[in-house]
Each structure stands twice: as C-alpha cells, then as structure tokens.
Amino acid sequence: MKVYDISYLLNESTPIYPGNANFSIKRVQNMPKDSSNSSAITMGSHFATHIDAPVHVIEDGKGIDKFPIDRFVGKCDVLDFSVLDTESIDKKDLEKKNIKNNIVLIKTKNSIRGFDIFHEDFIYLSDSGSDYLLSKGVKLVGIDGPSIKKFRYHPDYVHNNLLGNDCLIAEGLNLLEVLQGEYFFLGAPLNFEGSDASPARIILIEDFYE
Amino acid sequence: MKVYDISYLLNESTPIYPGNANFSIKRVQNMPKDSSNSSAITMGSHFATHIDAPVHVIEDGKGIDKFPIDRFVGKCDVLDFSVLDTESIDKKDLEKKNIKNNIVLIKTKNSIRGFDIFHEDFIYLSDSGSDYLLSKGVKLVGIDGPSIKKFRYHPDYVHNNLLGNDCLIAEGLNLLEVLQGEYFFLGAPLNFEGSDASPARIILIEDFYE
Numbered sequence: 001m002k003v004y005d006i007s008y009l010l011n012e013s014t015p016i017y018p019g020n021a022n023f024s025i026k027r028v029q030n031m032p033k034d035s036s037n038s039s040a041i042t043m044g045s046h047f048a049t050h051i052d053a054p055v056h057v058i059e060d061g062k063g064i065d066k067f068p069i070d071r072f073v074g075k076c077d078v079l080d081f082s083v084l085d086t087e088s089i090d091k092k093d094l095e096k097k098n099i100k101n102n103i104v105l106i107k108t109k110n111s112i113r114g115f116d117i118f119h120e121d122f123i124y125l126s127d128s129g130s131d132y133l134l135s136k137g138v139k140l141v142g143i144d145g146p147s148i149k150k151f152r153y154h155p156d157y158v159h160n161n162l163l164g165n166d167c168l169i170a171e172g173l174n175l176l177e178v179l180q181g182e183y184f185f186l187g188a189p190l191n192f193e194g195s196d197a198s199p200a201r202i203i204l205i206e207d208f209y210e
Numbered sequence: 211m212k213v214y215d216i217s218y219l220l221n222e223s224t225p226i227y228p229g230n231a232n233f234s235i236k237r238v239q240n241m242p243k244d245s246s247n248s249s250a251i252t253m254g255s256h257f258a259t260h261i262d263a264p265v266h267v268i269e270d271g272k273g274i275d276k277f278p279i280d281r282f283v284g285k286c287d288v289l290d291f292s293v294l295d296t297e298s299i300d301k302k303d304l305e306k307k308n309i310k311n312n313i314v315l316i317k318t319k320n321s322i323r324g325f326d327i328f329h330e331d332f333i334y335l336s337d338s339g340s341d342y343l344l345s346k347g348v349k350l351v352g353i354d355g356p357s358i359k360k361f362r363y364h365p366d367y368v369h370n371n372l373l374g375n376d377c378l379i380a381e382g383l384n385l386l387e388v389l390q391g392e393y394f395f396l397g398a399p400l401n402f403e404g405s406d407a408s409p410a411r412i413i414l415i416e417d418f419y420e
Contacts, residue, residue, distance in 0.1 A: 003279050003280050003283050005398070005401070007400075009275060009401050009403055010275075010401050010402045010403060011402070011404075019238075019239055019244070019248070020238070020239075020248055021238050021249070021251075025255075025405060027406075028229075028230070028231050028254070029229055029230075031267070034229070035366060036266050036366070036369070036406075037265055038229070038256050038266070038406055038407065039254070039406055040252060040253070040255070041231075041252070041254070041255055041402065042251070042252045043251055044248060044249065044250060045251055055247055056246050056247055057241070057246050059242075065219060065220075069213050069413055070213050073396075073413065073415070154245055156245060156246070186283075186398075188215070188411040188413055189411060190220060190409055190410075190411055191215070191219050191220050191411060192220045192235055192251065193219055193220060194221075194235075195235060195249055196237075196248055196249055198251075200400075200411070201399060201401060201410070203279055203396075203398055
C-alpha cells in the first residue's frame, strides 16, 4: 500500500486566490511562560487544497457539512493530461479516457509547472468538459489548478453546472507524482457548518485492496 | 464498507479548550455583489478534533508537517472503556485489551456524555497508561476527551511521554457510534508548516478490505 499526499504545504508563502482571505498562523500560548505551545490560524475557506460546496456559487446551496462522509471517500480515476499544451480540458480530451469511478481527478501541466506562485493562466475544465463528466455520473471532480474554471471568466458555468448537479469539486491538488490510474481517494474537508468550502488534506492510496 | 466520521461539527458553539484561540467563520465575498461566496476562518491549532505534534510541549520538537503521510493512515484498534466509571484509563485497564495495531483509539464515557459543552472532568489517559501504550509499540493514540491528560494537571507527563517518544496524539474524537474492534484509520491533519497541532477530519472505515 502506497499513500500519496496530494495537498499543498500550508504556510505564509502558499499562493492565495485573488480576493480570498489571507493566511496567518501565530502562537497564542508560548512555553515556558505557558505550559504548552498553541496557535491561532486564519485562512480562507478556499485556501490551497480544498473542497467547494454548492453555496460557494448558489445562494441557497448546501454547505460543506451537509454531505455524508461517504461522499469524500472512494475509488477514483486519475486522468493524466499533463502532456497536453492546452488552455483547458475539454469533452474531446475526456472522451479518450476510461472513466470507471464517480470520483475523477484531472492532472494537467499545472502539476508539472508547480505551485510556488499564483499563475493566472492555469489550465481549467471547460464548460463542455463539465457537461461530459456529469453525463458519466461523476460526483466529485478534482483538478490541479487553483480553480476548476478559467481565471476571471464569467458567467461561471463550470462551478454552477457541477455544484448545481450535486457534484463536489476539489481544487488545489498537487498531482505531480501521481500516475494515471485507479486509486482510493480520501478527501474529507474540515466540517465547518454552512461553509462555502473547506481546506482538506487529500490523499490517494494505491493498491488499497492488496 | 462503512465509514464513520469521528470528528466534531465545527461552528461557533463548538467547545474550546480554555486558553486556546477563539473560532470564527465570516464571509469575505458575498453574492451577488461578488461573483461567489467565500469565507475567512479563524481557529485554534487544537480546535475540536485535532492531532498534536511534539512542538506542542517540546520546545525543539517537530511540527505537524514533519511526519510522513503514512503516519496518519493505517489499521487501528478501538478499545471500548465506556462502561467504566473512572477518572482515567490506566495500565491495568489497557492490559485487559488485545492491542494488535500501532494506532489505538480509546473510547470512554466522554463519548456517551457528549460534547455540547466543555466538561472539566473529562476522562483522560493516566501516566501508567501512556507508558503501557508505548511499551506495546503504539505510534498514535487517540482519545474522546478534549485532552489526553487530566485538566490543568502539571507536569504534563502524558503529552511529553508520548510526543517525546515519537507517538502522535489525536484528541477530540467522537466515538459514540463506534464499537470496539479493528478499523482503518484516516486522520491526516491540515499540513500547517511548523504547527504545534492541526484540526483534522478523522474517519474510520469498517470492513476496509472486503
């Protein structure tokens, strides 16, 4: 059994999506004055590796706590498009892959370029790509960009289409070391009541049943 | 396969350990003024269900990000002591159980009483209990109280003994619905660099290999 951590390291250099809350971590109890060390953490709900809930884009949509835990756990397909020089992953790209599971993770050149700074020209899922994944019964889509849709592109069909059709979204994945194939996905976010999203430590397990 | 969520719901009523940072979640982007909803979250590093790192009590100890991801994943034993009217779980109690794995979760009357408010008289792991678990090769101990050691008890042998011997600690578990037995544990915390702890969404999987 091999475990992949596909989450970002979280610190004050971790890139933040423009308009989202800043990140900080500060000690509030300090040894030896206090009997132990503890900290206060401030972060955006969409900070780094995270899961979006419908209320992110749908006014009366569900918060992240309203999904049964099973929705964040299960077999997944990692689809590797990292050889493609492309602006987006489209239906025509996805049709060439074998989708066997209802959790699908999309690997692109974003993972190859890395995540040290915020790149505005990240690769995203196209409108047609989101339609295709829904037609295949997908219930959670993950991607290795800071958002699943084109930067500053409106209206935001992709988020509305997926979240409006009960399909969760994982953003900010690091798939550099993960090859195309089938894995066990574990991506339960922190259970913030009513939240539009939550950071999550997302992992993949290979050879889970062996 | 059955999945148990053994984490607390996180909101402004979730009990906070005295001295730790307060919790808040506030919208920073609001529809329809903004194109989507997003929030700023502030929480203590030891808020609710979380994993402690050595630097919590050891000045030059490791932060939570310094552990390989495998340390937060694996087979575990849930030991049920919830029939005991006791102040602490001691070596003599643990000796009666069959410990097969290096992740051990301790269920007590804390889970029966519930977690709606902070109770100062929660059941904890005794000094002898921590010695015994280390002698069995345990590498992660979880408990269903807000801390693994007695409230306001100093010196803090239990944290120092476990964390000083490379054994992680999970606190704030809700084991009410979990029977004694063997499960697959998934408890990766958010990967805050250098942090003394991090909240985690911790789950157990039953019949993992079936």
